[in-house]
Amino acid sequence: MERMASVMYLKDGFTEEYKARHDELWPEMEQALKDHGAHNYSIFLDDNTHVLFAYLEVESREKYDEIASTEICKKWWAYMEPLMETNEDNSPVSKNLTPVFYLA
Template identity: 40%
Template sequence: MKFASVMQLFPGCEAEYRRRHDELWPELAEHLDQCGISDYYIFLEPDSLQLFAIFEAGDDFDPERVRSHPVMQRWWNHMADIMETLPDSNEPLARPLTEMFYLAGSCT
């Protein structure tokens, strides 16, 4: 299954957001892998500073398992100063997106 969402970056934080992700903690990458997350992409729309995230996960994907792990909580705390978060939480405000179109094929 594919999951997609939109998040909001604060103005002037583009370079810092990239730097932090370039230095992604190995224990966070391991946690996401153990939760079945793969092919995780995040794109920036520079005019609005919206972040578009998409990843794949198996049918047994459990978002609560991702959220509740201490390393995820630490990462969200680490990122909370540069992006919108949920009220009373450091979890990023991630609005889910609905798939509207998919074209399978090759690039040949």
Template identity: 40%
Template sequence: MAADQKYIRKAYVMELLEGKVDEYKKSHENVWPEVIENLKEHGVKRFVVNWLPNTNLLVCSVDVENDEQWNSISKTDICKKWWSYLENSVLFKDGSPVVKDLVEFWSLN
């Protein structure tokens, strides 16, 4: 991707299972190197997970090269393995985390 080409920003909310904030945080202090490599190989430039204190809500933001690459991550074996690892801390449905996409209203670029 050319240096002047813009990334697509995705933002969404996920829900932790009750009492699993510390477990989720610990898992992300030790993200497997192959997970990070997989994200980069699929056009992820930046990925941030924020926790809304005193809730079970995570607000995630990711900058990606394109929708196709982003959507293909969930089909990779390492992503499925990582999700399986997180299944005891995050709300899942049909084998993947339940996410609610956010709509961007404004951004200072």
């Protein structure tokens, strides 16, 4: 199991909508995450900066990265695009974080 973390950026004024959309995560998107090896996926928000911190555990980074090419993931990105800073393909602008400490 590999641990992954990243930051993403929520646009101002969309906190409630972002949370609502994740509270109602599409079953197909949830299944795609699981099919691509995601476990223990959490997203946290810094209310002051609108920075999102995402943490998940994956079976393999390579397997997980394949989710980006699925139609359901592309559809989810388009759905979330109005709420977040995104790239040209609607994927969220994100920065991977480097692990520096772990306590099991």
